[in-house]
Amino acid sequence: MSVTDVPGFVASGLSCGIKSSNRPDLALIASEDRTPVTAAGVFTRNKMTAAPVTVSRHNLARSAGRAAAVIINSGNANAATGPDGMRDAAVMASQTAKALDVDSHHVLVCSTGLIGFPLPMEAIESGIPHAVEALSPDGGLAAATAMLTTDSREKLATVTADVDGLVTTFGGIAKGSAMLEPNMATMLSVITTDAALTPDEASGLLVQAVESTFNRLTVDGAESTNDTVLLLANGRAGRPEDIASLLAPLTEVCTELAVMMADDAEGSTKTVFITVSGASSDADAATVARSIANCQLIKCSWYGKDPYWGRIAAEAGSAAEAFSPDTLTISYGGIPTFEMGKATEPETGALAEVMNQRRLDLDIDLGQGPGRSQIVTTDLTHAYIDENMGTS
Amino acid sequence: MSVTDVPGFVASGLSCGIKSSNRPDLALIASEDRTPVTAAGVFTRNKMTAAPVTVSRHNLARSAGRAAAVIINSGNANAATGPDGMRDAAVMASQTAKALDVDSHHVLVCSTGLIGFPLPMEAIESGIPHAVEALSPDGGLAAATAMLTTDSREKLATVTADVDGLVTTFGGIAKGSAMLEPNMATMLSVITTDAALTPDEASGLLVQAVESTFNRLTVDGAESTNDTVLLLANGRAGRPEDIASLLAPLTEVCTELAVMMADDAEGSTKTVFITVSGASSDADAATVARSIANCQLIKCSWYGKDPYWGRIAAEAGSAAEAFSPDTLTISYGGIPTFEMGKATEPETGALAEVMNQRRLDLDIDLGQGPGRSQIVTTDLTHAYIDENMGTS
Numbered sequence: 001m002s003v004t005d006v007p008g009f010v011a012s013g014l015s016c017g018i019k020s021s022n023r024p025d026l027a028l029i030a031s032e033d034r035t036p037v038t039a040a041g042v043f044t045r046n047k048m049t050a051a052p053v054t055v056s057r058h059n060l061a062r063s064a065g066r067a068a069a070v071i072i073n074s075g076n077a078n079a080a081t082g083p084d085g086m087r088d089a090a091v092m093a094s095q096t097a098k099a100l101d102v103d104s105h106h107v108l109v110c111s112t113g114l115i116g117f118p119l120p121m122e123a124i125e126s127g128i129p130h131a132v133e134a135l136s137p138d139g140g141l142a143a144a145t146a147m148l149t150t151d152s153r154e155k156l157a158t159v160t161a162d163v164d165g166l167v168t169t170f171g172g173i174a175k176g177s178a179m180l181e182p183n184m185a186t187m188l189s190v191i192t193t194d195a196a197l198t199p200d201e202a203s204g205l206l207v208q209a210v211e212s213t214f215n216r217l218t219v220d221g222a223e224s225t226n227d228t229v230l231l232l233a234n235g236r237a238g239r240p241e242d243i244a245s246l247l248a249p250l251t252e253v254c255t256e257l258a259v260m261m262a263d264d265a266e267g268s269t270k271t272v273f274i275t276v277s278g279a280s281s282d283a284d285a286a287t288v289a290r291s292i293a294n295c296q297l298i299k300c301s302w303y304g305k306d307p308y309w310g311r312i313a314a315e316a317g318s319a320a321e322a323f324s325p326d327t328l329t330i331s332y333g334g335i336p337t338f339e340m341g342k343a344t345e346p347e348t349g350a351l352a353e354v355m356n357q358r359r360l361d362l363d364i365d366l367g368q369g370p371g372r373s374q375i376v377t378t379d380l381t382h383a384y385i386d387e388n389m390g391t392s
Numbered sequence: 393m394s395v396t397d398v399p400g401f402v403a404s405g406l407s408c409g410i411k412s413s414n415r416p417d418l419a420l421i422a423s424e425d426r427t428p429v430t431a432a433g434v435f436t437r438n439k440m441t442a443a444p445v446t447v448s449r450h451n452l453a454r455s456a457g458r459a460a461a462v463i464i465n466s467g468n469a470n471a472a473t474g475p476d477g478m479r480d481a482a483v484m485a486s487q488t489a490k491a492l493d494v495d496s497h498h499v500l501v502c503s504t505g506l507i508g509f510p511l512p513m514e515a516i517e518s519g520i521p522h523a524v525e526a527l528s529p530d531g532g533l534a535a536a537t538a539m540l541t542t543d544s545r546e547k548l549a550t551v552t553a554d555v556d557g558l559v560t561t562f563g564g565i566a567k568g569s570a571m572l573e574p575n576m577a578t579m580l581s582v583i584t585t586d587a588a589l590t591p592d593e594a595s596g597l598l599v600q601a602v603e604s605t606f607n608r609l610t611v612d613g614a615e616s617t618n619d620t621v622l623l624l625a626n627g628r629a630g631r632p633e634d635i636a637s638l639l640a641p642l643t644e645v646c647t648e649l650a651v652m653m654a655d656d657a658e659g660s661t662k663t664v665f666i667t668v669s670g671a672s673s674d675a676d677a678a679t680v681a682r683s684i685a686n687c688q689l690i691k692c693s694w695y696g697k698d699p700y701w702g703r704i705a706a707e708a709g710s711a712a713e714a715f716s717p718d719t720l721t722i723s724y725g726g727i728p729t730f731e732m733g734k735a736t737e738p739e740t741g742a743l744a745e746v747m748n749q750r751r752l753d754l755d756i757d758l759g760q761g762p763g764r765s766q767i768v769t770t771d772l773t774h775a776y777i778d779e780n781m782g783t784s
Contacts, residue, residue: 048709
């Protein structure tokens, strides 16, 4: 049950009428006793910032890193909506605060859906009291459902960690299946924990965990206007001596959610784990990994189950700072297809089996230095185009 | 007839058996009397450089910018082929030189096709004498045909310029329909002229013309291992006083060929002319134009004839250095859909008509400064995926 697996958090999700399909579109995650808890956020770097991102950033600053609740709507991004959109996001927070009887700057707001349409405020304002009423220690799944857009399934994760005898829990929910790119395009995630953290500690841990997980996921290179990852920490489990030890379980929750997003990416048939090693630096490895992940030609070949290393070599040669074909090795599922400048003659049966799996490991060793980077991505398919040809 | 519209150049094209389809795969462009003429080249910046690129660069350096012929094969890129590939490219040049009775460093070599397979040298060596035999002042079309890979049609252009009474002709042929990106991915072009130019002048003009034409074309963001644009100038028409005046006709030939490549891009249904204005600098405008051109989500919406400005706004906000939604205007075919921070209510009939055309003008005014840039690109379609799922 994810966020509500952590003692002291309640959640709910319901349909308030934003989506014409009547599927759930309003989610609420709250502190059970309405007390504000430590809160931290990582947001999109897109300058076309959606109104809810601006309001959540503002509220986090005003409260100095405390929040009692997160209200989320799907079906409408409230982005590129001008001053009206800013007012709507603020009203969404204040109405939720009123229904919960907390200060309005203790409520954070997230929206996801189409850009450029006014938020249907009547639906949202009528839905908020019901969402508060429905809050429950079993509500994690309902909240995870209500934040979905084109996702085909809920994304939930719970990790329990024992640090020197102190047991803490991290629970997370997330949505996102397209417009995904490092820097977290169109993804929302709320993570709760019962560890005791200061706002600065929560923020520091969250930034690190996001960097190595959500920011290493790319589906289509598009960065959204609404990306938000929030961490709420209520301290019920107490405070471990070594705060840094909490990075591992937090990262694990983020990793699980990120891989779920790749597995559920729009129209995808493959989740591809790209590892670039032997680069002149970690940064160069990251550049190469990202350009391979976002290369349309290569993404099509994964869809076609074609272990065509030629396009990989060409993309690596185009993107890498330090590069020579003579030190390059490219392997699919551990089977080298190009090794130190020469095409190999791999056993075709074994290679076909690797290409038939949903999850594919692609390893590129540049043979130039100690730099290394990983990224998770997906293939490019007919179904992706079908989903993105129109907005209706 | 393109390259052979220029007096003093002959060409031929035939099938030598590289392509299993028996379609033409060997092209030759030569100085009619075998005299070396001024020659300049612009090549891929990909570090995974194909052998023919290395050989052509070397021969141009050794001859100090002179060439008597260009030999081109399609159906095999001779890339990632190691030392054997280097030898094969050199033999391709020397065999052509022998058949023409010129020095081998006066022959330039181009290859295009699949990466990673040895060149079928027997076919090429047996084809070369036939290609020399077939050289003709009417051979431009045959050469243009023999350099094609997945292109559906030949790309030919001829421009005549009258500079202060001196009439010069520029004729060009080109191939390229995927793996196209600024920096000229998988494109080959040979341009001839009867203007008299020194090698340095030819090189200077070519670099400028390529920068504003072929390097402003992107289909899928992939940069090839083989890109080559060559200019041959035999001086028969004489030398204009103002050499810079030749930039216009040369650029015109390149523009025509570049737009032909976009119009013929793999599986595309739209050629999109993106103009970004009002950027803080030309460089920022170019960054924004290129990220919009290479955004999968946006490319799908063009295919779906959907004037969804939301994704354009999001991509611009992600890519631009200086950006505010409040000064942003986005127009399709001159019809604003988002203007100074607000969605407009365009006449849907007129907008639908714009979206129905093969060629689409997309204008993004950032309203931040004087920076401006243009790029030509295409949509992302089911047929693109079909063509790129496999290599066979």
